[in-house]
Structure formats: structure tokens, C-alpha cells
Amino acid sequence: MALLNVDQLSVTFGGRGRKDSIAVDGVSFTVDQGQVVGLVGESGCGKSVTSLALMGLLPEKGVKVGGRVEFDGQDLLTISRRKLRDMRGSQLAMIFQDPLSSLNPVIPIGIQVTEILQRHRGLKGEAARKEAADLLDRVGIPDPRRRLKEYPHQLSGGMRQRALIAMAVACAPRLLIADEPTTALDVTIQAQILELLKELVDQEGTALLMITHDLGVVAGICDEVNVLYAGRAVESAGRRELFAAPTHPYAHGLLGSIPRLDAPRGEPLRPIRGSINDKIAWADGCAFAPRCDYYTMECLTGTPELTEPRTAGHQVRCVNPVLPKAEVSA
Numbered sequence: 056m057a058l059l060n061v062d063q064l065s066v067t068f069g070g071r072g073r074k075d076s077i078a079v080d081g082v083s084f085t086v087d088q089g090q091v092v093g094l095v096g097e098s099g100c101g102k103s104v105t106s107l108a109l110m111g112l113l114p115e116k117g118v119k120v121g122g123r124v125e126f127d128g129q130d131l132l133t134i135s136r137r138k139l140r141d142m143r144g145s146q147l148a149m150i151f152q153d154p155l156s157s158l159n160p161v162i163p164i165g166i167q168v169t170e171i172l173q174r175h176r177g178l179k180g181e182a183a184r185k186e187a188a189d190l191l192d193r194v195g196i197p198d199p200r201r202r203l204k205e206y207p208h209q210l211s212g213g214m215r216q217r218a219l220i221a222m223a224v225a226c227a228p229r230l231l232i233a234d235e236p237t238t239a240l241d242v243t244i245q246a247q248i249l250e251l252l253k254e255l256v257d258q259e260g261t262a263l264l265m266i267t268h269d270l271g272v273v274a275g276i277c278d279e280v281n282v283l284y285a286g287r288a289v290e291s292a293g294r295r296e297l298f299a300a301p302t303h304p305y306a307h308g309l310l311g312s313i314p315r316l317d318a319p320r321g322e323p324l325r326p327i328r329g330s331i332n333d334k335i336a337w338a339d340g341c342a343f344a345p346r347c348d349y350y351t352m353e354c355l356t357g358t359p360e361l362t363e364p365r366t367a368g369h370q371v372r373c374v375n376p377v378l379p380k381a382e383v384s385a
């Protein structure tokens with residue numbers, strides 16, 4: 056049994072005369088202890104809404120959440136809010152896309168970090184301060200002893216993001232959900248933070264759900280990857296398998312649109328044409344069809360199912376999947 060088992064999660068926004076809008080539409084995946092699972096896709100595909108649903112942080116009004124989210128055998132969607140709040144402090148942690156809202160503005164950073172170290176790891180006084188400074192150092196914050204005395208507004212946005220990551224690591228949670236944790240940071244700091252998260256996973260056995268639109272991050276850290284499009288998984292596979300053989304035209308396009316060092320010089324990058332707004336409802340066919348180079352009439356006749364057209368465990372939601380050149384010519 057995986058530590059986190061997400062089964063057919065759906066989130067619909069609506070109510071008060073508004074038309075229902077389905078943000079997450081039957082997403083399933085698991086995360087084991089010591090495993091890093093990625094949720095990948097363009098902005099607006101449902102990544103953040105998925106993570107908020109897992110953490111029980113969506114508003115109760117005007118939002119319908121369906122499916123099951125089992126963490127260590129308990130359904131997070133049905134346990135009491137109070138129990139979930141307790142778990143959020145100790146077993147589940149999240150790094151938010153927007154760091155300002157999750158730091159307390161009137162308490163110095165150092166106290167916020169040492170409080171966590173005391174609560175979760177029993178460290179006190181100078182031992183807690185030393186560990187806090189060490190953590191800030193490890194997320195690339197220079198002069199950490201001085202920074203510990205400062206308030207959140209005295210730090211830049213990137214520094215605040217790093218302080219939050221330090222706090223999430225300090226709890227050594229069993230499950231960490233990181234929503235685009237490094238998007239605002241430059242690449243050297245990004246690499247340092249991925250290293251720190253990897254250490255947490257390897258040493259503490261933390262299960263990490265890594266949410267990103269950055270395939271470089273996926274390549275650097277994820278074991279398993281779920282590619283989302285318009286609220287549904289369109290491809291799920293191990294990282295190596297996905298990078299070696301992206302099979303859904305959307306995943307294929309995403310991977311084709313990243314620069315490669317081994318590409319011939321002058322080879323243009325090929326972004327996927329159109330935007331996520333050019334979609335049809337999943338009920339009518341494949342949401343990606345309007346942007347797809349491979350679409351056929353069959354793509355517009357009902358929802359495509361997830362299948363395994365190539366290898367066991369490599370799931371793809373497409374009626375006309377991309378085959379590698381070797382298989383096409385064979």
C-alpha cells in the first residue's frame with residue numbers, strides 16, 4: 056500500500072448561479088515513502104487545485120470534491136477538519152506557490168523556524184538556533200544568523216520562498232507537497248534546493264509530490280511523472296520511460312519544446328501551438344485535440360480512456376499515440 060493513494064480525485068467550482076467548472080477531473084496516482092512523484096503541465100491544468108484538495112485547503116462553499124485521497128490508510132477527504140489540521144502540522148507539509156501568505160509577518164523568521172524544530176524534532180535553545188541557521192544556509196540564504204533575526208518583509212521574494220522551503224524541510228514530514236517551489240528562483244539556487252529535497256526523501260523517507268511546469272525539475276528529481284492536461288492525466292510513467300518515449304502528443308510536444316544540448320545548432324525550439332484555452336470538453340473528446348498535430352476524427356467522439364499502448368505501467372490517454380520513428384518504419 057502506497058503512503059498516499061489518490062483515486063479519481065475531482066474538483067468542481069460552481070454554485071450561486073455560476074456555471075460549474077471542472078478543474079480536476081478524475082486524477083489518480085500514488086506516492087510511496089521515499090518516492091518523488093511529479094505532477095506536470097502548463098499553467099491552468101489543475102496542479103495547484105489538486106494539491107489544495109489533498110491538503111483539505113479548498114473552501115467548503117462553492118467547491119465539490121470527489122474521489123478518495125488515502126494517506127496511511129485514512130481518507131483525507133472525510134476525516135474531521137480538526138484531525139486534518141493536526142496532521143498538516145506534523146505529517147503533511149506543503150510548500151506553496153505563493154510564499155508571502157504562509158509566513159507570519161509579525162514574527163522573525165528565526166522564531167518561526169526554531170518553533171518548528173522544537174515542535175517536530177525536540178530541539179531547544181542554541182541547538183535549535185544552530186539547526187535553523189544551518190537550514191537557511193542549505194537553502195542558499197547568505198548570512199543566516201543575521202537573517203534569522205529579520206521579519207518576512209525584510210527578505211526578498213526569493214529569500215522568503217527559500218525560508219519556507221527550510222521550514223517544510225525542518226518538519227521532516229511524511230508527505231511533502233511542493234507546488235512550483237523553485238519557479239521564482241535562479242538556476243543555481245534551484246539546483247541547491249532540489250538537492251536538499253532529494254536528501255530529505257533519501258534520508259527521512261519523505262514522500263514528495265513535486266508540482267511543476269518545468270521539465271528540468273522533473274528530470275532532476277522525479278521517479279514517476281503524471282502529465283496533466285485540462286484537469287486529467289494524459290500520460291503517466293516512470294521518468295526514464297517518459298523521457299525516452301513520450302507517447303501522448305502533448306507530452307511529446309512538451310519534451311520537444313525544451314532545448315537540448317545535443318540538438319544540432321540552429322535547430323529551432325518548437326513550442327506547442329495555441330494555448331490551454333483552445334480546448335474542448337473531455338466529455339466530447341480529447342481536450343488537447345484543437346492543438347494536436349496528430350488528431351483524427353476519432354479524437355472528437357467521446358472521452359479517450361487511459362491505456363497502456365507500449366509498456367506495462369506507462370499509461371496514455373490518446374487514440375492516436377505518437378510512436379517512435381523506429382516503430383513507425385518497422
Ligand SMILES: Nc1ncnc2c1ncn2[C@@H]1O[C@H](COP(=O)(O)OP(=O)(O)O)[C@@H](O)[C@H]1O
Pocket residue numbers: 068076077078096097098099100101102103104105
Ligand atoms: N477559486 C476558483 N474558482 C474557480 N475556478 C478556479 C478557482 N481556482 C482555480 N480555478 C480554475 O481551476 C483550473 C486549474 O487551476 P490551477 O490548479 O491553479 O492550475 P495550475 O496550478 O496547474 O496552474 C483553472 O482553470 C483555474 O481557472
Ligand SMILES: [Mg+2]
Pocket residue numbers: 099102103104152234
Ligand atoms: Mg499552480
